[in-house]
Amino acid sequence: MRKKYNKNFLVGLYRTMMRIRICEESLVEPILRGEVKCPCHLYSGEEAIATGVCAALDESDYIFGSHRSHGHYLAKGCSMPELIAEIYGKETGCSKGRGGSMHLIAPEKGMLGAVPIVGGTISIALGAALASKIRKQKRVTVSFFGDGTTGEGVLYESLNFASLKKLPIIFACENNLYSTHLPIRECRLQNNIFKTGVPFGIPGDRVDGNDVLKVYESTKAAVEICKKGNGPVFIEFLTYRLRGHVGPDDNIHGMRTDIRPKEEIERWQKKDPIKRYERFLFKNKILVKQEVEMIRKEVEQEVNNSFAFALSSSYPKEMELTKYVFKE
């Protein structure tokens, strides 16, 4: 069925998901050991979204992220060594150790910033889209945010303005069913996030966020709409985080406090986007087990190299504490 895609493309998606997963999981031990100190909101389980969305974008297209953006950053083609170095607080990190896991950036790759104020980058993404429109550039901006973020008023203000000005922006809501400890049903009455833009005249789509090709296809369609000047678009991606809200399992003060039901977690483990896509690739004879193993090995090597880079890098110098407050 998916004959329309060539092998390189399909394998590329797989590789990107694996890069995110292995990179995320390799942080688990260092976090538990206390070697990684900055808060890490792991993206494991949500890889298909970042991967599918960014596959539908050009390098020059923009993305903005949130507190949980390691995946967005990697999928947009940004440097893994700089990510790990940033998480380790090193001068070689993408934010020079000033930002940590929650402040990721790579302007040259179109990754214009991720910050942990919930909803904080939505209006900023709006501005980037506005800039593209003013400059008449065929460039799309994606604003990534979670389901919990739909509580913030800035989303609605931004939707209104985006639609008013027909901005080339995709509001990409990753619905992983939780906002920290609150299940989505305690955050909103109706299960219709994908219709959020409708009152503003913005079409919405709900997509299985654990199916990378579906994510890609819906984003591709949204990109077309935006590039034709008919944006914005709102997409809700359904997914689940396989780890805790922050850290491997919300292991705060030595208490394991993941409040989600065990059966629910297990149900979603079965829907693991990577295993699922792997089955698809096998079934369609796009990859054989050996090739998968090879990709895994290569990615592991990349991850190891990234850690080696981070660990051998220097910390920022104390005397440079106030560097970057202003552009000199």
Added chain:
Amino acid sequence: MSLKNRKLQYSLAINEALHQMMEIDESVFLIGQGVKSPWYVGNTARGLLERFGDERVIDTPVSENAITGAAVGAAIAGMRPIVVHPRMDFMMYAMDPIINESANWHYMFGGNSTVPVVIWSIINRGGEQAAQHSQALHTLCAHIPGLKVVMPATPYDVKGLMIAAIKDDNPVIYIDDRWLYNLEGDVPEEIYSVPIGKGIICKKGKDITLVSVSYMAIEAIKAAEYLKKEGIDVEVIDLRSVKPIDKELLFESVKKTGRLIIADCGWKTCGFAAEISAMVCENIFEYLKSPIARITLPDTPAPASFALEKVYYPKSNNIIAKIQEVLKWETK
């Protein structure tokens, strides 16, 4: 009946104040993010939901502006809400209901309405959380006419100031610090208030006045204890309220010691320490024997990297060094 020397953790002293005030006053309710969570806000809210139900203990979606506005509105309608922001940074979404609405309300309607709301926010620094999870923005609040701002440093004060804030008919910004949450101290069991606008002398001394608030009061005491061994007698004041400021206590102490150093957990420029310094210069300049010194954060956003965090947050050793410097000044 108060049991003498009953020790309680800072976070549990808050919890006790909430239990007691919700018990005696049905108009008190708690609203905000995390009151049901197993994390630190949940710790201070322990047992409240079970006891008072989800109409008076309300965990909310992320929507700081609406929820804070709702608390302000409920206060205007006669309730006594406490709205919690797990990090002060997140409260920035709520600056309109706080600054434009709650602070001005009583005045702009000629005293015809009051806003007895407690806006509780937590400073949660360090841990490589970087710029948006660590800001101590008390100065920003204290700048606004119509807002009272309290920053308790001890378990005793945290309970007493929470109670005073709840009873106050004005909007009170109640700011605590995550670094204090495990601190133990004496806390009477009964309901008591620590008056808003009254500081306390934590340690009497004659050589120099060291003024601080919140977590810096703890570092100030440490510094004073160290200097005592060096023969330097520091008077430590914990102002407890950032607004109104206890001028009498401050002036009396500076008149006695002739020297002033301020240790604040916020930034330097146009900050709380600048205000204290200006107050003293304006009013009792003639008593000063040496320049006023300030210990603050550098005018820099919080860095993530531990390597920078350790020089970013001032500690007792910075206070000690500064005091030694101030005392040398005279002999120049």
